[in-house]
Amino acid sequence: MVETTAxxxxxxxxxxxxxxxxxHPERLTIFSKLGExxxxxxxxxxxxxxxxxxxxxxxRVLKGVGAAEQIGYEPxxxxxxxxxxxxxxxxxxxxxxxxxPEEIRKSGSSTFVELLTxxxxxxxxxxxxxxxxxxxxxxxxxxxxHEGAKEVEEIQxxxxxxxxxxxxxxxxxxxxxxxxxxxLITAQLSFPASESSGGNSP
Numbered sequence: 001m002v003e004t005t006a007x008x009x010x011x012x013x014x015x016x017x018x019x020x021x022x023x024h025p026e027r028l029t030i031f032s033k034l035g036e037x038x039x040x041x042x043x044x045x046x047x048x049x050x051x052x053x054x055x056x057x058x059x060r061v062l063k064g065v066g067a068a069e070q071i072g073y074e075p076x077x078x079x080x081x082x083x084x085x086x087x088x089x090x091x092x093x094x095x096x097x098x099x100x101p102e103e104i105r106k107s108g109s110s111t112f113v114e115l116l117t118x119x120x121x122x123x124x125x126x127x128x129x130x131x132x133x134x135x136x137x138x139x140x141x142x143x144x145x146h147e148g149a150k151e152v153e154e155i156q157x158x159x160x161x162x163x164x165x166x167x168x169x170x171x172x173x174x175x176x177x178x179x180x181x182x183x184l185i186t187a188q189l190s191f192p193a194s195e196s197s198g199g200n201s202p
Contacts, residue, residue, distance in 0.1 A: 016100045017065045018090070023107030026050055027058045029115060031087050034068055040082035059085055094153065119185045132182075141193065143202055149190075156188035 022028045029048060033039055041059060045052040062068035062085075069088055073081040097105065123129040144152065163186055174181060 015065065016104060018067055019092070019100055019108045020104045021061055021065050021067060023104060023111055024058075025111050025114065026054065027061065028108075028111045030055065030058050031062055031067060032115060034062075034085055034087035035089060038071055038084040038086045040074065040084055042082060062087075094150075116185075116187050116189075123185070141197070152190050156190055160186075160188050 022031055026048075030044055030050075033044060033047070039047075041052065041055045044050065044059075045055045048055070050058075059068060063070070067088055067090075068085050070083055071086050072084050074084055076082050092100075120129070129135065170181075173179075
């Protein structure tokens with residue numbers, strides 16, 4: 001049986017609606033939180049100080065494009081139960097990203113950088129940036145050819161997958177353990193530099 005266009009399943013990362021939805025700063029913040037662990041709407045409201053009804057609406061929109069899912073329930077302090085949600089993780093390939101309208105790409109990139117910048121500022125102001133000797137700060141401007149730029153992209157995507165596997169193993173080790181978790185912010189960035197960044201090609 002041949003599927004019609006209407007019934008074809010589109011990979012989540014290839015759906016431009018997803019990036020458009022994540023272009024909203026509050027919604028991307030909620031999506032990022034849901035990627036850390038399961039959260040209820042009331043927890044997100046208390047953690048992020050976003051109105052409860054707005055949180056519920058953002059979650060509804062995220063679920064609508066397949067970026068978040070309901071995974072179960074937890075007991076509520078009032079003897080009820082809270083619905084738990086988590087993010088559905090995905091990647092855009094270079095080809096998929098290029099096919100998305102430029103305005104949507106700019107919005108998504110801007111929101112991501114703003115969130116990452118705020119994470120760093122919060123860590124600096126609170127003093128947690130220097131709380132561990134094994135924290136990593138790396139910045140490497142470099143010149144490559146087109147093939148080299150592709151290789152850098154592949155390395156960073158592979159590194160992110162390996163980091164996700166570290167988190168999985170850490171959760172397994174912490175099950176039944178009294179060890180306090182270490183919350184880290186990791187990021188993989190690689191982008192063409194602006195002309196104002198200076199430097200001449202070697």
